[in-house]
Amino acid sequence: MSPDASPDPYDDPVRFGQRVQIYRNRRGMTREQLAGLLGHHESWVKKVESGKLKVPRLPELFRIAEALRVRHLNDLVGEIGGEPEIGLFTGPGHARLPAVRAAIDAFPFTADREAPSTAYLRAALDAAWAARHQSPNHREVLGDLLPGLIRDAQLAVRQADTGAERRTAQALLSEVYSLTQFFVAYQPDAALLWRVAERGMVAAQESEDLHAIGIAAWLSAQAHRDSGPGHFDAADAVTTEALRLLEPGLEEAPLKVRAIVGALTFEAGYTAARRMESGTAWGWWDRADRIAQRLPADYFHPVTSFGRAVMGAHGVTVAVELRNGSESSRQADRAEAGAIRSRPRRARHRIEQARAYYLDGQYVTALATLEQAHEAAPETVRYNGYARRIVLEEAEARSPERRQRASRLALDIGMLAA
Template sequence: MSPDATPDPYEDPVRFGQRVQIFRTRRGMTREQLAGLLGHHASWVKKIEGGQMRMPRLPEILRIAEVLRVRTLNDLVGADTTPDIELFVGPGHPKLPAVTAAINLFPFDTDRAAPSPAHLQARLATAWTARHNAANHREVLGTLLPDLIRDAQLAVRQSESAAERRSAHAVLSEVYSLSQFFVAYQPDAALLWRVAERGMVAAQESEDPHAIGVAAWLTAQAHRDSGPGHFDAADEITISTLRYLAPLLPDAPAEVRAIAGALQFEAGYTAARRAESGTAWGWWDKATRTAASLPAGYYHPVTSFGAAIMGAHAVTVAVELRAGGESVRQATRAEADVIPSRPRRARHRIEQARAYYLDGQHETALSTLELAHAAAPETIRYNGYARRIVLEEVESRMPERRRRASDLGVKIGMLAA
């Protein structure tokens, strides 16, 4: 390894503090940024990284792992110290290899005629409906996606006119968007980025405002989830896409106005991750006004945007701002049953659980995670925030909380039965 290269935490059993510094650097964070997200002073991070302080207790370690998006607990504390527990990258789904193969292989020589864009769009609509209605939504998507990806790629290749090619690209872009929901939080970051970038390219080729908005929404999320060093890129994609959509909105159909609202909330989400409270709530207000302008009961099939989701979004903003009391207030107000999508309803339950946990209401947090599991087991199985709460509660001093957390840990595959 070059002496100038970043040390690899897998090569040597380096101290905990050195591991923190390695992952902080890889995330593009300063000590001040990490300290702010942890509720400490930069000098505390400096002492941790310099080995001048002992390794923190488990709750603090898990919070560091959450902020740094460390894949497994062993990566942070050492391979011989704890069980090899996945945190913010879930287990690889059994159908991931088949989806990966379809994404990686392009159809060049084939005697088979491609389905029409209209036929593919109908299959896409069926796939989105199945995704929202299924508790095991990754299983459903993993079954549908390989053929859908190959057929959409083939439709682009066999297009005979510019208009037909643009239409096929719009469908292909949405297929990649659907694929990103399957690939997210699985152990293949390179595949996630490949899907996001291909979706954005296909959307631009389509010249379709809705396809462009959806692809931008997902790409901004990929940047934001990569850490503070990528927040500027997330903002640039979000704001530039909103500028592009702005002159189209007065006469735009509901789906285009909805994707603009979803992007407005994404800007607020990133601001909350930066701990910029006023900016975060300002964008949430804009998104709420956009949601109110949509037809009654409207629910965007990709982003889940609509009036029903704004309460859930308010919980997320408050939690990301680390505002315990406000998080609980929003969690209490926000209704889960009004969210039609089972995976999105489960995600909302997890955000509610984070709010209760932040406020010290650990039993309520566990109860809420159990509701999330009932709504969509595959959502909680792949969610790092839920896994962190479960792992911490397994170490609780309260026997009943330990039992409930252990039972949930077994159900979501974190712990052996």
């Protein structure tokens, strides 16, 4: 090669330790913070990043990937022998994703039909939310419904005759985007997720509907937080601003607005737990629980699942994110999954319980709990990175029984070919 030619970037591949350092910096983490999440001393992280330690074994790699929110293991270790990428926190692309993406991306400037009434759209949305909560494979259901719902809601906004009609249609469109975000989440198209979240927020603000704004803020805060520690401030900002708007006059507000305030309050605690701020996290949980206790005993918010029944599940999540093994398992033991009416949310709770038991060293119980999650909603387990990580780690366990059980789960949730 000529000395004047551009060098091949693959002639000097980036080492594992350099990749860890790059992702840590991108997430805004110090070495001390990463070490704390992994249960190591800061000097261990320094040795990994400098190359003084070899690439860790698979279980440790999964823990590093989880802490850094790296979605593909190959992004940490590079391409290994030409093997395909191993996704961690991104699930498989659903067969209906292209159709949903096409509906989101389309902006027809003319219409060859009349928009459905807002009453029809409201009934269709209610039915879609109910179908999502009742289905063991909610993306399959939503993938069929969303293209039509998106087009109908967009059409209703364009054909609104008055300001009031347009605001009502915008609130419905925002809620359609919220429903879409549940379908798009954890699929391999992060840019699409952000388009949906941002359009939902814009439509909600245009509607001036407090409930729609609260839902959009709730989902936006989650999207920011799931992007890593560097985005935690943005998650807090969205949550704080939404609470400032919604909390005045809360006692006289409709049930659904009070519930979304409770859900947002817990989100603040969830982010604090991800920051490892124990007192702050549990303080927000307590505030959310007080709101939940003032709701009817059987109340269930149709979007966030917020209500009394979900607070136990939220307690498990806080303890797990704080990496407190004994407290995590204590919360998991006391949280009643059966009271959660939504099948996907119940499965998500079971996964959080499994994380709690795994953190506490109760590996067999963790696998049994993942089996319960799979029974409630197989698709939720299939798209959940934490569940897949536990299954992959247990597939290498010393115990033959644990390996076999994990291998069966891997087949059941589609991680391996049967």
